[in-house]
Amino acid sequence: xxxxxxxxxxxxxxxxxxxxxxxxxxxxxxxxxxxxxxxxxxxxxxxxxxxxxxxxxxxxxxxxxxxxxxxxxxxxxxxxxxxxxxxxxxxxxxxxxxxxxxxxxxxxxxxxxxxxxxxxxxxxxxxxxxxxxxxxxxxxxxxxxxxxxxxxxxxxxxxxxxxxxxxxxxxxxxxxxxxxxxxxxxxxxxxxxxxxxxxxxxxxxxxxxxxxxxxxxxxxxxxxxxxxxxxxxxxxxxxxxxxxxxxxxxxxxxxxxxxxxxxxxxxxxxxxxxxxxxxxxxxxxxxxxxxxxxxxxxxxxxxxxxxxxxxxxxxxxxxxxxxxxxxxxxxxxxxxxxxxxxxxxxxxxxxxxxxxxxxxxxxxxxxxxxxxxxxxxxxxxxxxxxxxxxxxxxxxxxxxxxxxxxxxxxxxxxxxxxxxxxxxxxxxxxxxxxxxxxxxxxxxxxxxxxxxxxxxxxxxxxxxxxxxxxxxxxxxxxxxxxxxxxxxxxxxxxxxxxxxxxxxxxxxxxxxxxxxxxxxxxxxxxxxxxxxxxxxxxxxxxxxxxxxxxxxxxxxxxxxxxxxxxxxxxxxxxxxxxxxxxxxxxxxxxxxxxxxxxxxxxxxxxxxxxxxxxxxxxxxxxxxxxxxxxxxxxxxxxxxxxxxxxxxxxxxxxxxxxxxxxxxxxxxxxxxxxxxxxxxxxxxxxxxxxxxxxxxxxxxxxxxxxxxxxxxxxxxxxxxxxxxxxxxxxxxxxxxxxxxxxxxxxxxxxxxxxxxxxxxxxxxxxxxxxxxxxxxxxxxxxxxxxxxxxxxxxxxxxxxxxxxxx
Numbered sequence: 001x002x003x004x005x006x007x008x009x010x011x012x013x014x015x016x017x018x019x020x021x022x023x024x025x026x027x028x029x030x031x032x033x034x035x036x037x038x039x040x041x042x043x044x045x046x047x048x049x050x051x052x053x054x055x056x057x058x059x060x061x062x063x064x065x066x067x068x069x070x071x072x073x074x075x076x077x078x079x080x081x082x083x084x085x086x087x088x089x090x091x092x093x094x095x096x097x098x099x100x101x102x103x104x105x106x107x108x109x110x111x112x113x114x115x116x117x118x119x120x121x122x123x124x125x126x127x128x129x130x131x132x133x134x135x136x137x138x139x140x141x142x143x144x145x146x147x148x149x150x151x152x153x154x155x156x157x158x159x160x161x162x163x164x165x166x167x168x169x170x171x172x173x174x175x176x177x178x179x180x181x182x183x184x185x186x187x188x189x190x191x192x193x194x195x196x197x198x199x200x201x202x203x204x205x206x207x208x209x210x211x212x213x214x215x216x217x218x219x220x221x222x223x224x225x226x227x228x229x230x231x232x233x234x235x236x237x238x239x240x241x242x243x244x245x246x247x248x249x250x251x252x253x254x255x256x257x258x259x260x261x262x263x264x265x266x267x268x269x270x271x272x273x274x275x276x277x278x279x280x281x282x283x284x285x286x287x288x289x290x291x292x293x294x295x296x297x298x299x300x301x302x303x304x305x306x307x308x309x310x311x312x313x314x315x316x317x318x319x320x321x322x323x324x325x326x327x328x329x330x331x332x333x334x335x336x337x338x339x340x341x342x343x344x345x346x347x348x349x350x351x352x353x354x355x356x357x358x359x360x361x362x363x364x365x366x367x368x369x370x371x372x373x374x375x376x377x378x379x380x381x382x383x384x385x386x387x388x389x390x391x392x393x394x395x396x397x398x399x400x401x402x403x404x405x406x407x408x409x410x411x412x413x414x415x416x417x418x419x420x421x422x423x424x425x426x427x428x429x430x431x432x433x434x435x436x437x438x439x440x441x442x443x444x445x446x447x448x449x450x451x452x453x454x455x456x457x458x459x460x461x462x463x464x465x466x467x468x469x470x471x472x473x474x475x476x477x478x479x480x481x482x483x484x485x486x487x488x489x490x491x492x493x494x495x496x497x498x499x500x501x502x503x504x505x506x507x508x509x510x511x512x513x514x515x516x517x518x519x520x521x522x523x524x525x526x527x528x529x530x531x532x533x534x535x536x537x538x539x540x541x542x543x544x545x546x547x548x549x550x551x552x553x554x555x556x557x558x559x560x561x562x563x564x565x566x567x568x569x570x571x572x573x574x575x576x577x578x579x580x581x582x583x584x585x586x587x588x589x590x591x592x593x594x595x596x597x598x599x600x601x602x603x604x605x606x607x608x609x610x611x612x613x614x615x616x617x618x619x620x621x622x623x624x625x626x627x628x629x630x631x632x633x634x635x636x637x638x639x640x641x642x643x644x645x646x647x648x649x650x651x652x653x654x655x656x657x658x659x660x661x662x663x664x665x666x667x668x669x670x671x672x673x674x675x676x677x678x679x680x681x682x683x684x685x686x687x688x689x690x691x692x693x694x695x696x697x698x699x700x701x702x703x704x705x706x707x708x709x710x711x712x713x714x715x716x717x718x719x720x721x722x723x724x725x726x727x728x729x730x731x732x733x734x735x736x737x738x739x740x741x742x743x744x745x746x747x748x749x750x751x752x753x754x755x756x757x758x759x760x761x762x763x764x765x766x767x768x769x770x771x772x773x774x775x776x777x778x779x780x781x782x783x784x785x786x787x788x789x790x791x792x793x794x795x796x797x798x799x800x801x802x803x804x805x806x
Contacts, residue, residue, distance in 0.1 A: 020191035024291040027346075031291075031298045032184035038177030038301045038468075045170045045308075046127060052163050055137030058490040062248075063133035066482065069252035069623045070129050073219060073630070074260060078118055080631055081211050084638075085114045088207065092200060096541075096739040102193060106200035109186055113204030113271055116178040117264045121212050124171040124263035124475055125255045131167035132251075132482035135160045135504070139487065142496040157500045158313040161320050164479045164504065168472030169308035171263045176301045176468045179205075179270035180294065187278070187290055192356075194290065195279035195533075202275035203732045205268035207642075209261075210725035214585060214637050216261035217718030219630035220253025221589045223622065224717075225710045226596025232706045235604065235611075238697075240488035243610050245603045245617035246596050249626050251485045257717055258478035258512065265725055266471050266515070269522040270297070272728045273464055276529035277457040283536065284454035285368065286356030288347060295346065296376055296461040299338045304468020307331025311472075320507040321395065324476070328387060328469050332380050335465035339380075343373045364448055371444045375455040379462025379525065382437040383470070386430060386517045393426040394513040394680035396506050396688055400426075404685040405693055405705070412707035415685065419708055423678030423715075430517055430673040434524050453532030460525035463518070474515035477508030506687045513680030516721050520672040523724045527665045530731045531658070534738055535560075538654050541739040545747030560658045570648055570656030574663025577644050578671050581637050581726055582719040584773055588633035589714035595625050636773040639765055641726050645733045647762035649741045650755045657734050657741065664730055672723040679716020682708040 020028070054060050089107050097103040138160035142151050182201055187194040227246035231237050240247050274293060281289025311327035313320060348354060351364040393400050400422050407414040441459040445452025484501040487493035493501065562568060599622055609615030649657040686705040690697050744754045 020187065020290055021287055024287060025188065027291045028184050028187050028294060031294045032181055032188070034298045034301050035177045035181035035184060038173040038180070038305070041305055042170045042173035042177065045166050045173065049127065049131050049134065049163055049167050049170065052134040053137045054133050055140055056490060056492045058492055059133050059136060059486055062242075062486050062489050063129065065248050065619065066132070066251045066255070066486070067129040069248060069620075070125055070255045073252060073256050073623075073627050074122055074125060076627060077212065077215055077256075077631060078122070081114075081118070081208055084211070085111060085204070085208070088203075092736070095736050096743060097196070098193070102196055105186075105190060105193075105197040108200075109182070109197050110200035110204040112182055113201035113268075114208045115204075116182055117205040117208040117267050117271075118212070120171070120174050120178055120267040121209075121260035121264035123174050125260040127167055127170050128255050128259040128475060128479050128482070131163060131479050133486050135164045135479060135483035136487040136490075136493055136501065138163055139483065139497045139500040139504075140493045142500050143494055151496070153496055153500065154313075154315050156497070157320070157503070160483070160500060161313055161323070161504060162311075164476045164483070164508075165311050165324070165472055166308070167479050168475030169468075171259070171475045172304055172308065172468040172471035175263060175267045175270060175471045176297065176304060176464075179267055179274065180297055180301060182271065183274045183278070184294060187294065192282060192290065195275065195282055198275040198278060199732060199736055202268070202272040203729070203736065205264075205271040206725050206728045206732055207638075209264040209268035210641060210722060210729050211634055211638050212264045213261040213722045213725055214718070215630045215634040216253070216257035217585065217714070217722060218588045218592060218633050219626045220250070220257030221713040221718050222592030222596055222626050222629060223249035223253045224713050225589065225593035226600060226622070228706055228710050229593070229597055230600040230604070233703055234601075238488055240485040242489040242491075243613070243617060245600045245610075245619055246622045247485065247489055248619035249596070249622040251482050252623060253626065254478040254482050254485075258481075259475055262474045262512075262515065262519075262721065263471060265721060266467060266474070266519060268725055268728060269519055269526065270464055270467055272732065273457070273460040273522055273526040273529070275732075276526050276533060277454075277461050279533040279536075280450065280454040280457045280529060282356070284357065284361060284448075284450045285347075286354045288354060288368075289454070292342075292346065292372065293457070293461055295342050296339055296458070297464045297467075299342060300335055300465030300468060303331045303335040303338065303465060306334055307466075307469040308472055319397070320504060321391065321510060324473055324507070324511060325387070325391075328466065328473070329384065331469045332384055332466055335462075336377055336380050339376045339462070339465070340373055343369050343376075347372055361448060361451065364446065364451065366446060371451065371455055372458055375441045375444055375458035376462035376465075378437050378441050379459035380465060382433060382459070382521055383463050383466045383518055385433050386521055387514050389426070389429055389433065390514045390517040390677065390680075391510055393422060393677050394684060395510045396684045401681050401684045401688065404681055404708070405688040408685065408689055408701035408704040408708075411700075412704040415682070415704045415708035416711055419678045419682045419685070419712060422681050423674040423676075426677040427670045427674040430520075430677075431669050434521050434669060437521075438525065438528050449535075450532060453529055456525060457529035457532075460522060460529060463522055463525060466518070467522075470515050470518050473511040477512035480504040480508035502687070502691065506684055509680055509683045509687070513676055513716065516676035516680075516716070516724075517673060519721065519724045520669060520676075523672075523727045524665060524669050527661065527727050527731045530735060531661070534658060534661070534731075534735050537735060537738040538658075538742060541742035542746065545742055545749075547742075547746045559655050561655070562659060564655060566652045566656045567659040570652055570659035571663040573644070573648055574660035574665075575667035576663075577640065577660075577730070578664055578667040578723060578726070580770070581640055582671060582675070582723065584637050584640070584770070585719040585722055586714045588629070588773070589718050592626060592629035592633065595629065596622055599625060633773070636769040637722065637726075639769040641729045642733055643762045643766050645730050646737060647759055647766060649734065649737055650744070650762070651759035653745060654738055654741050657738070661731055661734055664727055668723045668727050672720050675715040675720030675723075677716075679712030679720065682712035683716070685709075
C-alpha cells in the first residue's frame with residue numbers, strides 16, 4: 001500500500017539487463033511444448049465435432065451455401081489485408097532499433113503475428129460453418145417421427161450444446177496455442193531482446209484482428225439488420241425464413257464476424273498482453289521476467305483443457321448457462337491453484353535475489369512471490385466478476401432484460417431508450433471493476449513504478465488463463481445462432497427441436513456479451529501495462545538526445561503532466577477518436593444495411609412467387625453486396641487507428657501522445673461495454689417476446705423488440721468489439737513511434753520539417769479517409785438508382801458467392 005502514501009520511484013530509463021539462463025530456456029521450451037499440446041487437442045476436438053451427423057439433404061444444402069459464402073468473403077478479405085501487411089512490414093524498417101537483427105526480427109514477427117491472427121480467425125470460421133448444421137441435426141432428434149416414442153429433451157439439448165461448445169473449444173485451443181507458441185519462439189530466439197521483437201508480433205496480431213473485426217462486423221450486421229427490417233417487420237415472416245434473400249448472407253455474417261472476427265480479436269489480446277508482460281518483466285524481475293509471464297498462460301492452456309471438458313450439462317442445471325459457468329469457474333480455480341504452485345516453486349522470496357534488475361528494485365522491500373500471486377489472482381477474479389456482471393445485464397432470466405421486454409408493450413421508442421439506459425449503467429459498473437483491478441495491481445508495486453506496472457501486466461496474464469474457455473464461450477454463440485437459422489430455413493426442425501435451438505441461441509447471446517466484456521478488460525490491462533513500456537521508450541530516447549524525461553527539468557513536450565495544454569488536447573483527441581471510430585463503424589452498417597433492404601424489397605416486388613415458394617430468392621446478390629461494402633468500409637476505421645497516434649505524436653509531442661492513449665483507454669472502456677451490453681440485452685429481449693411473453697411473435701411488442709435488436713446489432717457486433725483491438729493498435733503504434741518522435745524533436749537529429757511533414761501527411765490521410773467514407777451514398781433507391789457505388793441488383797461478381805443462389 002506504499003503507493004498510496006509515498007512518491008513513486010521514477011526509475012526510468014532502465015536498460016534491461018536480463019538474460020535467458022539455461023534453466024529458463026528449458027522452461028520456455030516446456031511452455032512451447034504445452035502450446036503445441038493445445039494445438040494437438042484442437043485436432044482431436046475437430047474430429048469429435050465432425051463425427052456428428054449433418055441432418056437432412058436440405059440442411060446440408062443450406063450449410064454448404066453458408067460455407068461457400070464465408071470462404072469467398074474471407075478469401076477476399078485476407079487478400080486485401082495481405083497487401084496492407086506487406087506495406088507495414090517494410091514501414092517497420094524505418095523505425096529506430098538497436099541493430100538490424102532487431103529490425104528484421106520485428107518485421108518478420110509482425111508477419112507471423114498477422115498470419116497467426118488470420119489463421120485463428122479462419123480456423124474458427126472453417127469449423128463453425130461445419131458445426132452449425134450438426135448442432136441443428138442434433139436438436140432435430142428432439143422431435144420424434146411418426147410412431148416413435150417421445151425423446152428425452154434434456155439429453156438432446158445436452159448433445160447439441162456439447163457439439164457447439166466443443167467447436168468453440170477448438171478455436172480456444174488454437175488461440176492460446178498459437179499465441180503462446182509464437183511468444184515462446186521469440187523468447188528462445190532473441191532472449192533478452194525478445195520484448196522489442198514481440199512489439200512487431202503484437203502489432204501484426206492487433207492490426208489483422210481489428211480489420212477482421214470491423215470488416216466481419218459490417219458484413220454480419222448489414223445482412224442481419226436488412227433481413228430483419230424487410231422480413232420480420234415489413235413482410236411478417238420469421239427471422240430465418242428461406243423466402244428472405246438476406247438469410248444466407250446473415251448466416252455467413254455470423255461466421256465471418258463473430259467466429260473469425262472474435263477469434264482473431266482474442267488472439268491479439270493474448271499476444272499483446274504477453275508483449276506487455278515480457279517487456280516489463282525483463283525490467284522488473286530480470287531473468288525471471290523472461291520466463292514467468294509465459295508460465296502463467298501456459299498454466300491457463302492446461303486449465304482451459306479441463307474447463308472445456310467440464311462443460312457437461314446436467315439435468316439439474318437451470319439452463320445451458322449453468323453448465324458453461326461451471327466449466328469457467330472450475331478452470332479459474334484450478335488456474336489459481338497451479339499459479340500459486342508455480343510462484344512459490346519458481347520465484348525467489350526477496351527482491352535481492354533477482355538477477356538482471358536495477359539496484360532500486362533489488363533494494364525494494366517485500367516479496368516478489370506475493371506480488372506475482374496476488375496480481376495474477378486479481379486478473380482471474382476480474383474475469384469471474386465481469387462474467388457474472390455481464391450475465392446479469394444480458395441473460396433472459398434476469399430483471400434488466402425482462403424489464404426491456406415489458407417496455408415493448410409501449411412501442412419501439414421505449415425499447416430503445418431502456419436498452420441505452422441499461423448499457424450506460426452497466427458500463428459504469430464494469431469500468432469500476434476494471435479500474436479497481438488495475439489500481440489494486442498497481443498498489444502491489446509500492447514505491448516502484450516498474451514493479452507496479454509489471455503487477456498490472458501480470459493481472460493481464462492472470463486473465464489470460466481463462467481465455468481458452470472464453471473463446472469457446474464466444475464461438476458457441478454464432479454456432480447456435482447459425483444452427484437455428486439452418487433449422488428454420490430447411491423446415492426440417494420443428495416443435496421441441498426448434499425450442500432446443502431457441503434456448504441455445506439465447507444462451508449464446510449472453511456468452512457473446514460476456515466475452516466482449518472480458519475482451520475489453522484485457523485491452524485495458526494490456527494498455528495500462530504498455531504505458532510502462534511507453535514511458536521506458538520515451539525516457540531512453542530522451543537520454544540519448546541529452547534531455548531529461550519527466551514533469552520537471554526537461555522540455556514541456558517530454559512531460560506527461562496533464563496540466564500542460566498540449567497534453568490536455570491529446571487527452572481530448574484520444575476520447576474523440578473512439579467516438580469517431582464507433583460512428584464510422586455504425587454508419588457503415590447503416591449504409592450497407594440500406595442496400596440490403598432495397599435489394600430484398602426488389603426481389604419481393606419483382607418476384608412475387610417468392611412468397612408462395614414458386615420462385616427462389618437470389619441469395620448470392622445480397623452476399624455480394626455485404627462483401628463489397630465490408631471490404632470497402634473497413635479501410636477508414638483502420639487508417640484512423642494507425643494514423644491518429646502518428647499525427648498526435650509528431651504534432652503535439654510524446655507527452656500529448658501519452659495523454660491521447662489515456663483518453664482513448666478511458667473513453668473506449670465505457671463505450672465498448674455500453675455498446676456490447678445494450679446490444680446483447682436488446683437481442684435477448686426479442687427472444688423473450690418470441691418465446692410468448694408480452695404478445696409473442698407477430699405482435700406489436702415483437703415488432704418493437706425487433707427494432708431494438710436492429711439498433712443493437714451494430715452496437716454489439718461491429719463498433720463495440722472493434723474498440724478492443726483499436727486500443728491496442730493505437731498503443732502499439734505509439735510505442736513503436738515514440739523513439740522516432742523524441743529523435744526528431746530533441747538533440748542533434750531534431751527537425752521541425754520532418755515532424756511537420758509526417759504530421760501533415762497523417763492528417764491528410766485521416767481527413768481523406770473520413771471524407772471518402774462520408775461522401776458515399778446511403779443505399780440504392782427502390783428504383784435501382786445507384787447512390788452507393790453500385791446497384792444492388794447487379795449480379796454477383798464472385799462465382800463462389802453466387803453459388804449460394806441455388
